[in-house]
Every structure is written in structure tokens, then in C-alpha cells.
Amino acid sequence: MSTNRISPSSSLIETLRALARGRTQEAQRNTQSGKPDSNAPQRPVPSRHDVQALRQRLHSLAMDTDLADTQSMLQARNHVVREILLWEFGSDFRTDSQFQPMVEAIGKTLDADTAFQQRFLDLMAELRKA
Numbered sequence: 001m002s003t004n005r006i007s008p009s010s011s012l013i014e015t016l017r018a019l020a021r022g023r024t025q026e027a028q029r030n031t032q033s034g035k036p037d038s039n040a041p042q043r044p045v046p047s048r049h050d051v052q053a054l055r056q057r058l059h060s061l062a063m064d065t066d067l068a069d070t071q072s073m074l075q076a077r078n079h080v081v082r083e084i085l086l087w088e089f090g091s092d093f094r095t096d097s098q099f100q101p102m103v104e105a106i107g108k109t110l111d112a113d114t115a116f117q118q119r120f121l122d123l124m125a126e127l128r129k130a
Contacts, residue, residue, distance in 0.1 A: 015116070016084050019106050054087045055130065062127035077120055081106050 058080060065076040081103050086093060093099055110116045 016081060016106060017088055019109060020085050020088060020102060057083050059127050059130050062124045065124060067124060076124060077110065078103060078107060
């Protein structure tokens with residue numbers, strides 16, 4: 001699997017992408033009438049992979065975030081998750097009924113693991129340097 005890493009320490013973004021893809025596939029299966037056909041090919045989700053544009057948006061978010069303030073980091077995390085989801089799945093995904101539940105589910109997953117929290121802090125610190 002190829003990656004479009006922003007930096008070597010940004011494996012958190014890859015984790016967010018994997019969580020988002022999993023939730024999207026689950027939502028697609030749940031919205032189909034009847035049982036999903038396991039033999040049917042999965043329709044790929046179109047993505048917008050302008051890494052430089054994502055890097056710039058995340059850099060701006062990082063610059064406006066107080067890394068020592070928990071509330072500021074929580075707000076930044078939610079913004080970062082939204083930006084990554086929109087970058088990955090396109091801006092039309094914002095209107096999907098699963099968009100906000102996905103942001104919340106990813107946030108809860110990140111809250112549950114202190115390693116993810118530290119990775120996010122490292123990502124924000126690195127983005128500030130860029």
C-alpha cells in the first residue's frame with residue numbers, strides 16, 4: 001500500500017484514513033437494502049490527493065493551536081480529522097449523513113489510546129515547524 005505521508009512521523013494520518021475507509025464501507029453496507037452481496041466488487045471511493053494542499057491546511061490549523069491546552073488540542077483534532085476525511089473522500093462527503101458520526105467515532109478511537117494522543121501531539125508540533 002502506498003502512502004502519501006506528510007512526514008515520517010505522521011502514521012496517525014494513515015490510521016485516520018483506515019478508520020474512515022472502514023466506517024464508509026460499513027455505512028455503505030448498512031444503507032443497502034437486504035444483505036450485501038459479498039461477490040459484488042466494492043465501488044472505490046474517489047479521493048482528492050493534493051498532499052501539498054492538505055499539508056498547508058493542517059499547517060494553518062497547527063499554527064492556531066495551543067499545544068499545551070487540552071481544549072485547544074481537542075478542537076484542533078476534530079478539525080484535522082474533518083480535513084483529512086474531506087481530503088480523502090472529497091468535499092461532497094461533508095453532506096453525507098455519516099460524515100459527523102464518522103468524525104465522532106474517530107475522535108473516540110483516538111481518545112481511547114494515549115499512544116494516538118501522543119502521535120497527534122507530535123504531528124501538530126511537526127506541522128508547526130513546516
